[in-house]
Amino acid sequence: MELQKNKDLLRELPKVDQIIKNPAIDKLLDTYPRTLVVEAVRNSIDSIRKGILNGQFYQIDKMQEMVIQGVVDLLEKETRPNLRKVINATGVVLHTNLGRALLSKSARKAVDAVTSSFCNLEINLESGKRGSRYEPVEELITRLTGAEAALVVNNNASAVLLALGTLAKGKEVIVSRGQLVEIGGSFRIPEVMEQSGAILVEVGATNKTHPWDYRNGISENTALLLHVHTSNYRIVGFTRETTVEELVAIGKEGNIPVMSDLGSGFLVELSQFGLPKEPSVQETVAAGADVITFSGDKLLGGPQAGIIVGKRHWIEKMKKNPLTRAVRINKFTVAALEATLREYLDEQGVLKNIPTLRMLTEPTEEIRSRARELEKKLRMLLKVKVDIEVIGGTSQVGGGSMPTAEMATYILACVPENLSVDELAVNLRMSEPAVVARVQDGKYQVDLRTVQFEEIDMLATVMAKVLNSGEVSRR
Numbered sequence: 423m424e425l426q427k428n429k430d431l432l433r434e435l436p437k438v439d440q441i442i443k444n445p446a447i448d449k450l451l452d453t454y455p456r457t458l459v460v461e462a463v464r465n466s467i468d469s470i471r472k473g474i475l476n477g478q479f480y481q482i483d484k485m486q487e488m489v490i491q492g493v494v495d496l497l498e499k500e501t502r503p504n505l506r507k508v509i510n511a512t513g514v515v516l517h518t519n520l521g522r523a524l525l526s527k528s529a530r531k532a533v534d535a536v537t538s539s540f541c542n543l544e545i546n547l548e549s550g551k552r553g554s555r556y557e558p559v560e561e562l563i564t565r566l567t568g569a570e571a572a573l574v575v576n577n578n579a580s581a582v583l584l585a586l587g588t589l590a591k592g593k594e595v596i597v598s599r600g601q602l603v604e605i606g607g608s609f610r611i612p613e614v615m616e617q618s619g620a621i622l623v624e625v626g627a628t629n630k631t632h633p634w635d636y637r638n639g640i641s642e643n644t645a646l647l648l649h650v651h652t653s654n655y656r657i658v659g660f661t662r663e664t665t666v667e668e669l670v671a672i673g674k675e676g677n678i679p680v681m682s683d684l685g686s687g688f689l690v691e692l693s694q695f696g697l698p699k700e701p702s703v704q705e706t707v708a709a710g711a712d713v714i715t716f717s718g719d720k721l722l723g724g725p726q727a728g729i730i731v732g733k734r735h736w737i738e739k740m741k742k743n744p745l746t747r748a749v750r751i752n753k754f755t756v757a758a759l760e761a762t763l764r765e766y767l768d769e770q771g772v773l774k775n776i777p778t779l780r781m782l783t784e785p786t787e788e789i790r791s792r793a794r795e796l797e798k799k800l801r802m803l804l805k806v807k808v809d810i811e812v813i814g815g816t817s818q819v820g821g822g823s824m825p826t827a828e829m830a831t832y833i834l835a836c837v838p839e840n841l842s843v844d845e846l847a848v849n850l851r852m853s854e855p856a857v858v859a860r861v862q863d864g865k866y867q868v869d870l871r872t873v874q875f876e877e878i879d880m881l882a883t884v885m886a887k888v889l890n891s892g893e894v895s896r897r
């Protein structure tokens with residue numbers, strides 16, 4: 423009996439040709455290439471066939487309509503870019519998984535300008551001769567940091583690799599045991615050291631490394647004293663860290679250069695906004711470090727890049743290293759970085775114009791008003807019962823920066839009745855645009871610190887859509 427019913431259904435299954443003639447499908451051909459449409463029709467019919475074979479029941483007169491809806495869904499899914507917009511509702515300002523820093527308006531405009539036409543990437547327009555792609559940013563970097571010279575490479579990991587390989591290949595580098603950092607994505611100081619050809623000499627203990635530990639570690643084969651900013655963890659309690667300044671004094675005794683990997687270098691003092699006091703790039707330059715490296719897309723708020731500043735002698739040596747060519751930056755980066763750095767020339771404007779700095783220094787009152795706005799819009803759109811409230815919470819800096827910093831924030835907390843909180847989180851990650859938030863204390867928590875004002879309407883709409891439908895997403 424059951425089998426007979428399945429056979430009947432299979433016989434009634436629409437044919438590819440028949441579906442293609444349907445005006446609804448014909449219309450799709452205006453938007454999508456024919457091959458994609460035909461493939462989607464075939465796949466949509468196939469998926470219903472599989473359903474029937476699995477014993478699912480379909481109404482015969484609805485089957486054609488279902489195939490067509492399947493085609494629309496498949497085409498939408500398939501032509502959607504894999505890398506796409508996400509609303510960051512995690513409150514983590516520098517979220518490595520969500521692309522770290524947002525670019526300023528000026529940086530986005532600059533990228534557009536140099537990619538939609540030819541540009542003077544490597545030509546000196548005055549002389550007509552070959553120029554350097556680093557020139558547009560070098561002068562700005564040295565001006566802003568007080569360093570003698572600068573170089574920019576693909577990211578900070580490659581900056582560290584290049585610096586170690588140039589200054590200390592085949593020679594010893596002294597590092598404190600408290601600073602053998604691992605950054606996400608398998609960047610570990612001992613391993614990068616090995617890759618660069620330098621020899622790691624560990625000194626001190628995890629919690630305490632004194633200046634005399636470094637002195638005792640020095641041999642005739644020592645090429646570098648390395649200080650690594652413990653950017654993503656803190657050693658607290660009974661501790662002693664030897665500062666860059668102290669290392670510079672030790673280095674001078676034996677004519678040994680000092681390098682500082684700052685990780686998340688910043689140019690604007692953030693402690694005035696309640697964030698922890700950490701050494702800025704300018705302070706590290708002033709302390710006398712020979713080479714300093716930091717990321718372009720962490721606290722600086724620019725594109726992915728590894729910025730190297732320091733003494734001219736060492737920077738020139740790095741420029742001649744063939745590895746520099748292998749890790750060089752492209753024109754998007756030069757354009758975005760130049761525009762980002764120009765923002766820093768306006769000390770007041772920079773806090774508003776660089777999105778990372780704006781999010782880190784925004785008064786909580788403004789975050790609360792966005793939370794209230796989202797709450798109001800969402801309540802208007804909801805057709806089902808959802809427990810919603812605006813609550814206080816804390817956001818994080820992220821991106822392996824200032825790990826102990828806690829910034830007061832406002833959160834829209836949601837507990838739906840028709841879905842579990844985890845199902846809500848999945849559905850919103852799979853929605854268009856995708857939303858990534860936190861699930862904490864049994865609540866779906868939308869931290870408004872990282873949600874832009876322009877995103878509120880979109881966020882309310884997509885949240886309401888998911889909550890109202892109450893469906894568990896098909897994946």
Ligand SMILES: *Cc1c(COP(=O)(O)O)cnc(C)c1O
Pocket residue numbers: 577578579580582603605609650651652653654683684685686716717718727728821822
């Ligand atoms: C983040 C970080 C790096 C790696 O920088 P990327 O720009 O991600 O390559 C290296 N060292 C430290 C201390 C860091 O914090």
